[in-house]
Amino acid sequence: RKEVEQDPGPFNVPEGATVAFNCTYSNSASQSFFWYRQDCRKEPKLLMSVYSSGNEDGRFTAQLNRASQYISLLIRDSKLSDSATYLCVVNIPRGGYQKVTFGTGTKLQVIP
Amino acid sequence: DAGVIQSPRHEVTEMGQEVTLRCKPISGHDYLFWYRQTMMRGLELLIYFNNNVPIDDSGMPEDRFSAKMPNASFSTLKIQPSEPRDSAVYFCASSPLAGVVEQYFGPGTRLTVT
Numbered sequence: 001r002k003e004v005e006q007d008p009g010p011f012n013v014p015e016g017a018t019v020a021f022n023c024t025y026s027n028s029a030s031q032s033f034f035w036y037r038q039d040c041r042k043e044p045k046l047l048m049s050v051y052s053s054g055n056e057d058g059r060f061t062a063q064l065n066r067a068s069q070y071i072s073l074l075i076r077d078s079k080l081s082d083s084a085t086y087l088c089v090v091n092i093p094r095g096g097y098q099k100v101t102f103g104t105g106t107k108l109q110v111i112p
Numbered sequence: 113d114a115g116v117i118q119s120p121r122h123e124v125t126e127m128g129q130e131v132t133l134r135c136k137p138i139s140g141h142d143y144l145f146w147y148r149q150t151m152m153r154g155l156e157l158l159i160y161f162n163n164n165v166p167i168d169d170s171g172m173p174e175d176r177f178s179a180k181m182p183n184a185s186f187s188t189l190k191i192q193p194s195e196p197r198d199s200a201v202y203f204c205a206s207s208p209l210a211g212v213v214e215q216y217f218g219p220g221t222r223l224t225v226t
Contacts, residue, residue, distance in 0.1 A: 034214075043203055043217035044155065087155065097167050100145065100215070104154030 001026050004090045006103035014111050017078050021106045023088030024070040031098070033071045034089040035062055038105065044087055047073075078110045114138075116218035118204050124224045130192040133221045136185055137206030145215060146179055146189050147203040155203070161187065194225045 005024045013019045025033075033050035048055065050062040050071050061074040071088055085105040091098040117136040125131055137144045145160040159169040164181045172179070176195070181187040191198055201222050205215040 043219055045217065046214040049214075094168065097162075099168060099170075100157050100160070102147075102155040102157070 003027060003092060004088060004101045004103040006088055006106050008104060008106060010107040010109050012109045012111055013078050015078055015080060017110075018074065018076045019078055019108065020072055020074045021086055021088075021108075022070050022072050023090075023103050023106075024068075025090045025092075025101075026069070027090075027092045028066075028069060030069075030090045030092050032091045033062075033064060035060075035071075035073050036087040036089060036102075038085045038087055040084075044102075047086070075108075078108075080110050080112065083108055083110045116204055116206050116216055118202075118218035118221050120221060121219060122222045122224075124226065125194055126226055127195055128193045129225075130190065131194045131198075131223060131225075133189040133191075133202050133204075133223070135187045135189070135204030135218060137187070137204070138216055139185070141206035141208050141216070142184075143207040143209065143215075144181060144187050145205040145207070146187070147205065147217075148200045149203060149220075150200045158189070191223075194223075196225045199223055199225050 003026050035047040036044040037047045038044040048057050048062050050064050054063040059076045063072045085107045087105045088103040090101050119134045142163050146158040147155050149155045158171045159179045161181045179189045201220045203217050203220045205217045207215045
C-alpha cells in the first residue's frame, strides 16, 4: 500500500459547483498535513495547511480525519481558475526527522 | 526576494552523458529538498539537506545520482551516467523548517535524456 494515496481524477465540474477530494495515508503516526496546488507545467505551491480541528480559507475547507487516516479538501463555488492538480502532503516521522511524502495529485477541471 | 532559483530550466542530453542540475535556495532557509516528478510516479522526494548536511537520501534511485550542498546558498544534483528513464522534471525546494511549514519550490528543470 502506498504511504499517501489520491484519486488521480480528472474531476470535471461546472463553474459554481462544490467538489471534494480525499487523500488517505497509511502511517497513523503522521503529524502534519498540507494541500498544494500545481498548475500545468508549473511548480507546486502551498494552498493550505490542514489542522486537526479543520480550517477554512475563503472557498476552501480542509479537514483531517485521524481515525480513518485521511485528509480532505472541499472547494465551494468552483471557478475556472481553480483548474489545477491538487497534491496532498503528509509528513511521516522517521527516527529523528520527518519524511515529506506527496500524493500523486488529483486533477480538477472546472468547465464553463 | 528572488525565490528558489534553478538552472538550467531545460536540459536535453544523450544517454551516458553527465548531467548537473543546480539550485539556489531562498536566503535564510535551512532546509533544501530535491524532487523528481513524472507522470507515472508523481512527485518523489530524492534527498533533503538541513544546514548543508544530507538528512534523508532514501529516495535517491541509485548510485548514478548524487547530491551535494557545499554551502548554504548552493546545491547540485548530478546524474552520471544519465539514462532515458531519468527524463523528468526535477524540482528544488527550500524551507525554514522541515515538515511543519511551507516549502517554496523553484521552477524546475525539465530533463530529457535521449
